[in-house]
Amino acid sequence: MREVIQVERARDGDPTGIAELLRVADELLPPLAARLGVSELGEIEVRGSAWRVRVRRAMGTQGTGVPARNGVGTSNLAQASNAVDAARPAEAARQAEATRQAEATRQTEATRQAAAASSRTGLAPGTRDPAITNGAPPAAALGAPMATSTAVGYFAVKAGIVVGQRVARGDVLGWVDVLGMRKEIVSPEDGVVARFETEPGDPVEYGQELVSLLGPGISPDPDAT
Amino acid sequence: MFGRILIANRGEIALRVLRACRRMGISAVVAYSEADRESRAVQLADEAICVGPAESSRSYLSAASILSAAVVTGCEAIHPGYGFLSEDDAFAEMTRAHGLTFIGPPPEVLERFASKAGTRELLGGHGLPTIAGSQGMLRDDDHALDEAQRIGYPVLIKPSAGGGGRGMRMVRTPRELQQAITICRSEARAAFGDDSLYLEKWLEDNRHVEVQVIVDRYGNGVHVGERDCSVQRRHQKIVEEGPSPALGVAARQALAEQAVRAVVAAGYENLGTLEFLVDRTGAFYFIEINCRIQVEHPVTEMLSGIDLVVEQIRIAAGEPLGYAQSDIRLRGHAIEFRINAEDVRHDFRPGAGVVERYLAPGGPGVRMDSHLYGGYEVPPFYDSLLGKLIVWGEDRTAAIERSRVALDELVVDGIITNRTFHRALLDSQPFVDGEFTTNLLDRVGSAAFLAATGR
Numbered sequence: 001m002r003e004v005i006q007v008e009r010a011r012d013g014d015p016t017g018i019a020e021l022l023r024v025a026d027e028l029l030p031p032l033a034a035r036l037g038v039s040e041l042g043e044i045e046v047r048g049s050a051w052r053v054r055v056r057r058a059m060g061t062q063g064t065g066v067p068a069r070n071g072v073g074t075s076n077l078a079q080a081s082n083a084v085d086a087a088r089p090a091e092a093a094r095q096a097e098a099t100r101q102a103e104a105t106r107q108t109e110a111t112r113q114a115a116a117a118s119s120r121t122g123l124a125p126g127t128r129d130p131a132i133t134n135g136a137p138p139a140a141a142l143g144a145p146m147a148t149s150t151a152v153g154y155f156a157v158k159a160g161i162v163v164g165q166r167v168a169r170g171d172v173l174g175w176v177d178v179l180g181m182r183k184e185i186v187s188p189e190d191g192v193v194a195r196f197e198t199e200p201g202d203p204v205e206y207g208q209e210l211v212s213l214l215g216p217g218i219s220p221d222p223d224a225t
Numbered sequence: 226m227f228g229r230i231l232i233a234n235r236g237e238i239a240l241r242v243l244r245a246c247r248r249m250g251i252s253a254v255v256a257y258s259e260a261d262r263e264s265r266a267v268q269l270a271d272e273a274i275c276v277g278p279a280e281s282s283r284s285y286l287s288a289a290s291i292l293s294a295a296v297v298t299g300c301e302a303i304h305p306g307y308g309f310l311s312e313d314d315a316f317a318e319m320t321r322a323h324g325l326t327f328i329g330p331p332p333e334v335l336e337r338f339a340s341k342a343g344t345r346e347l348l349g350g351h352g353l354p355t356i357a358g359s360q361g362m363l364r365d366d367d368h369a370l371d372e373a374q375r376i377g378y379p380v381l382i383k384p385s386a387g388g389g390g391r392g393m394r395m396v397r398t399p400r401e402l403q404q405a406i407t408i409c410r411s412e413a414r415a416a417f418g419d420d421s422l423y424l425e426k427w428l429e430d431n432r433h434v435e436v437q438v439i440v441d442r443y444g445n446g447v448h449v450g451e452r453d454c455s456v457q458r459r460h461q462k463i464v465e466e467g468p469s470p471a472l473g474v475a476a477r478q479a480l481a482e483q484a485v486r487a488v489v490a491a492g493y494e495n496l497g498t499l500e501f502l503v504d505r506t507g508a509f510y511f512i513e514i515n516c517r518i519q520v521e522h523p524v525t526e527m528l529s530g531i532d533l534v535v536e537q538i539r540i541a542a543g544e545p546l547g548y549a550q551s552d553i554r555l556r557g558h559a560i561e562f563r564i565n566a567e568d569v570r571h572d573f574r575p576g577a578g579v580v581e582r583y584l585a586p587g588g589p590g591v592r593m594d595s596h597l598y599g600g601y602e603v604p605p606f607y608d609s610l611l612g613k614l615i616v617w618g619e620d621r622t623a624a625i626e627r628s629r630v631a632l633d634e635l636v637v638d639g640i641i642t643n644r645t646f647h648r649a650l651l652d653s654q655p656f657v658d659g660e661f662t663t664n665l666l667d668r669v670g671s672a673a674f675l676a677a678t679g680r
Binding site for chain 2 (some may be wrong): 151152153154179181195203204205206207208
């Protein structure tokens, strides 16, 4: 997604658990992002008693022309994914975990629309628009730990790895299928799975963001301790 | 014809292949390493896919990454360019096993011509005079010494997996041989991931002349004349031209006809270049075949008007050649200058950095194949080729005159290039007289050569 998304605990609020934040994110982000996409607004912010969600359009994007994540490769891959949907490994599909699925569908759809929109804007696929790049730093650049792809192939998520799952550094999160061989993707840090940046079954390039984590810098749910 | 091709290379050749795809209406996907994210080919591609880090063994040389990239982007064929995986028969076989086409000779043809000693024997059997060389690969120092003794010094040590003149050393004595062999092995291992070496007889004052051939899968073959690549520094070609100033019309024709007849008889397929050494008497000896598009292919394109990359793609797709030898007309003279990021005053030390300004020369008969643009950062991880200036004229004198003008026009700011060397070469007597030999620069010394021309 090209929007900058912030989910924060309000500074003066009571400490809100990580699970609560993730629930808020899961429920609010898709409709907010969709609303921002069809509006002329630059930013939408909603607040609860102990949290605040802000969705901001990246600088330099116009209307619904919200290209996908990394500029290079990603929009291309999103196009390619249309072609490979049918060939998507059944195993990967089975592993698409239920709570994630609704959002996943919406996200994938948004990504495809974005890719289509980006080609309409006349921006050649594979071209980096500096304004876009500067406007929306990837989550990794914002400091969130990120598992990235170490290979080229199709991404699959390991069974049991779901948003909110606590993982340790070195834990296997999934793998990239390279010509039928599995190249494991491991967690770069201790943390909690925050979001799947790439959908299972999608083609991935080297270095592509796969799974973002909330790292040890963000304290876990106090209720759990 | 293919609908979509993966270009598994970088720099100017990625751009060259991309242009051929565009012309043919084929969608082009460019595979790039992290160091080439900002490259011109990536910018112009229909799609681009990152295949690995800067280190080429994990990106451009990674067969699995490249092939997987072609599969996930829905490509039907892979164009390997030159270097990297371009002559790797195992990669070509893997590509076919996954239902894709390798743009080049089919795997079994690549395999048949993979061994240089074997190829000399094969084509020798079809009537080509060949250079004396070691039987197979050198096992150890003793084997090397025995073979060198048998062939007779001086000998040239060459890496089996080689290309582009890297990892080669000429030695005159057993002592030099022993010292050089260790260096050659480590260079070959670093450059190609394979340290097999072999020996070849070294001819004094030889010229390097190569014949371009095109052969389809139905046994139709033509030659597209020859190129003279005698301006070399440490076995690296710097300037190539055609026709060869060393040979007369009849000799050139005889050489080219013999070359194409031999490769067709030996079952070759697709584009190929047969390299020969020509001695002082005009006698020629086959040394090796390059089963790929070559850096200097534009020389032939300027003379013939044939788009060699298009031909390569067409033939890989199974199309017949569609023309005969008599349809090919070579006209005028063409010279190619390799513009490298090299500091000629400091022993041709390779450079890298940001190109602050780039202005290509123009005018009649002038072609510049380069991936440079203002603001482009030349990464330090790969070869130093920044582009190629190719100049055509009605005859050699006209081509040289135009070349001087074009080289003077070329502007590359922010990064040092070997342009001064080329300019000096064009004013040097041996070059103007067409008498350059492959060892001239190394014998005189590049610094002395530049000093002698007052540059």
